[in-house]
Amino acid sequence: MKKFLNRVDDVIPESLAGFTAAHADIVQLGEEGKFVRRRALKPGKVALVSGGGSGHEPLHAGFVGHGMLDAACPGAVFTSPTPDQMEAAARTVDTGAGVLYIVKNYEGDVMNFEMAAELAQGEVARVLTDDDVAVERSTWSTGRRGVAGTLVVERIVGAAAENGQTLKQCRVLGERVNQATRSLGVALTSCTIPAAGKPTFEIDDAEMEFGVGIHGEPGRRRVPLVPAREIAQQMAEAIGSDFGSARGACLLLVNGFGGTPSMELYLMYENLRAQFEKQGFSIARSLVGNYVTSLEMAGCSATITRLDDELARLWDAPVHTAALRWGM
């Protein structure tokens, strides 16, 4: 394992200390380091809280700020945060309009956020994200996994909350965005969890994992590495067919898993764009970069969110976080 670290147990606290120091204008560390919170809360706004295992940065702490999350709870690497963390975050950032938890569909996360909801004093609601079309059940989840589409839910619901929508409106909107969103990922290499010290999985030099999860968990199939155009075609077909006949304007998010350089991500964007357009999608918004990662895994995912005018407007609304910024 070749990583920048001191003690394995200190990786996350040291990294969070650096993150909150580097972005002190936007965020601060919550009580006992249990969560990252927005520095300036907005009284009367629905509070958005997310979280999950670490290792997917900038998700979720990089999305705390104006127009997105109010708090993010980081667990150990690829391990759910505790109900205690989530409850503390919710209690801190709830300014009276209630708390919406945005939860990726993994068994640990779902269970812990449910326990946190039971502990809550104020009003809480939940949106579950399950945008990964790769598998219907995996080693980590019952039902589909929540992956890069979670960013889209956080961004669009974050804009709605900023605009004064109620807890119920935010929940309904979040469910609508999740239903309008589909993702699929491909891995070329594994990642290495610091505490494990060795790669999560082995993969041959000439192979890729089609439909990989964001923890390096298996996808649909282990297949030969083919040219980018063919990979893009297979990804677009898997996503497109899952949408049935629904087409139209959409957001295309090409998300790097951490170890794939920008040059290849934009090349994949170019190839994916062509394939989705061939299928009848019209790419109205784009985002390309490392947003929902798996440590240093090489690979990428494609996410399509079908946009109507309301969703496009909310996507475009001002956002100011460590990892996403526009309009202000």
Add this chain to the structure above:
Amino acid sequence: MKKFLNRVDDVIPESLAGFTAAHADIVQLGEEGKFVRRRALKPGKVALVSGGGSGHEPLHAGFVGHGMLDAACPGAVFTSPTPDQMEAAARTVDTGAGVLYIVKNYEGDVMNFEMAAELAQGEVARVLTDDDVAVERSTWSTGRRGVAGTLVVERIVGAAAENGQTLKQCRVLGERVNQATRSLGVALTSCTIPAAGKPTFEIDDAEMEFGVGIHGEPGRRRVPLVPAREIAQQMAEAIGSDFGSARGACLLLVNGFGGTPSMELYLMYENLRAQFEKQGFSIARSLVGNYVTSLEMAGCSATITRLDDELARLWDAPVHTAALRWGM
């Protein structure tokens, strides 16, 4: 070699097509794909043109936009662009106030930008960046190499140009920023140039390259991989001693080389911050992320720019590019 690509020869044009499509609100491809230019030019503003070998993305094309560059010329991977590209870019974006070339100190780049300057019709000037304290001479350069500090020069001079400073003022400012800037990089793994198909260098599992260049070229020494705190200490000492007794307010840029995850970059930021503060620097501004990369190389660099009030104000001024955005 495991990369997303079709034909090796098409990697850069396909990637540029994706980049300019994804950021069509900010940039467009110049004539015959020779350069990436700002979509909306500002008449009467000094035009800033940079460029260099590809593989360092988002440098330079990701920094084209308001408050930074007017055009960027991408060469083949780790290969200087041609004088023809630079001349075409300058001709296109010069709106009457002249062109400032920002050139990293590598022999190929210096020679080709000089030839481009000779071809130029309008007024041109040049700022050379040589912020890497690692070596005084390398396989690629006579004198110090230009590395991540180039971003700081592009940002600060970009703000000054936006504010209406003259070509001479911009050149003098650029030289001042370069002189106030020092960097040092450390690599844990090599990168693989697509056309080469194999890693640029071999490195043991327990080693790091201290003082590595952004093409994977050798640095000061090949040494055992030590804890992050010790790496940070060695980096801060190399940079601090090069500043002599000059200390005070500074920008700290912790730059990822492409393959190191965000979690480790923020951990390194935390450790570097502590070491630089111990040396007497006061960290007034921070930037952490993959900005001047070496494809998928694992590693990072630290850059310190000593800031006075003017430089801090220009750093903070609005910028709107694919890779850096704030204040608008």
